[in-house]
Amino acid sequence: MTVTWIDISVPIYRGMVHWPDNPAVRIENIQDLSRGDAATVSKLELGAHTGTHMDAPKHFLADGAGLDDMPLDASIGPARVISIAHPQVILPAELEAHRLQAGERVLFHTRNSERCWKNDQFVEDFVYISAAAAQFLVQRQVRTVGIDYLSVGGYVHDAVETHRILLGAGIWLIEGLNLSAVKPGAYELVCLPLRVAGADGAPARAILRPRGQ
Template sequence: MKTINNSKSWTDLSAPVTNKMVHWPGEPEVSVCKLFDMNKGGPANVTILSMSAHTGTHMDAPLHFIKNGKDISMFPIDMMIGPARIIEIKHDRFIPLEEVQQHEINPNERVIFKTKNSSSDWPKQEFKRDYIYLSLEAAGYLKEKKVSVVGVDYISVGGKDNGKAVHEMLLGNEIWVIEGLYLNGIKPGLYEMICMPVKIKDSDGAPARVIVRKI
């Protein structure tokens, strides 16, 4: 991933979906295979995908943790297009309230956290049990600030011990969540962002393509 140098250029923050890429423990292994292959005499090339909706770069809908919450097909398009701020976190275990409070976060802001998760090519590696996650205190602060979107650079915004509570705190207040962002080489700052999840009726999440350019 190259650092953005030109304000007119777009950079893709989406992790490529590949066969057997990292996935949440207990969910099916990612499978990308050919139903038909022209190199093997097929009439066309046709790919079959099999994976959880929460694989790679994806969005969580409120329905993920909120009973009768909005599904991913109901996401507000305007919310996923516009300015987003990438904030770099130094803490090496989680995203703490104290670091988040150092930044003047405004209502309706789209906030993306870059952590040491981005120092490795995590989509191609085994699942990291010590990934950096959002603390419940920081999630509560973002709720109080009435942000609209929270993004993180691993496949879950919450950790082993607080995952359910963090998801409920954000999604229960209709703060939409982007997980699995690929931020290697991306500098902190203000960006224009476009995030488009696949429109899957009644789904609690969906793969997403996320692109940004420096403002």
């Protein structure tokens, strides 16, 4: 039986989109076979919240845990991909129909996936999780939340509030997903952020495989 894993992380490359006040990605070969060196070795320069990544509580909470304190099963296990119809924001009213359960890992597929990764320009009006929807997710006691652009909160609205509400409730956050190849439904998620000591965030590889196949 062939197991089909879907890569829902975005490639990391020089010049890729990044949050406006975060560092740009630079990748350079500091040793190169083509220059006569014994090996090719590249140097990566990037922010902790580059591309597909996870946020730790300490990203927004002074006494919060680092990403290396995250239990591995927060981002490995059954997950649900939910399609969001609203073109601007995720609201509690749209989430209510989905009967979210305590402990669920939930990934929101918004129009961001199809729209925002097409080029290297930062998109300000990406679909985000409203503070009210963040409160709703806390009430439902979900475990992990994923979104398909660079922040769970908006660029103008609810940037800090949504992060504080979710991280403050111990919900783990995956940001910068590309769910364009993924339909709504039940999946197995594997998402592993780099083990950077005390990290406020770290790039991650994230993959999904349909369940029940």
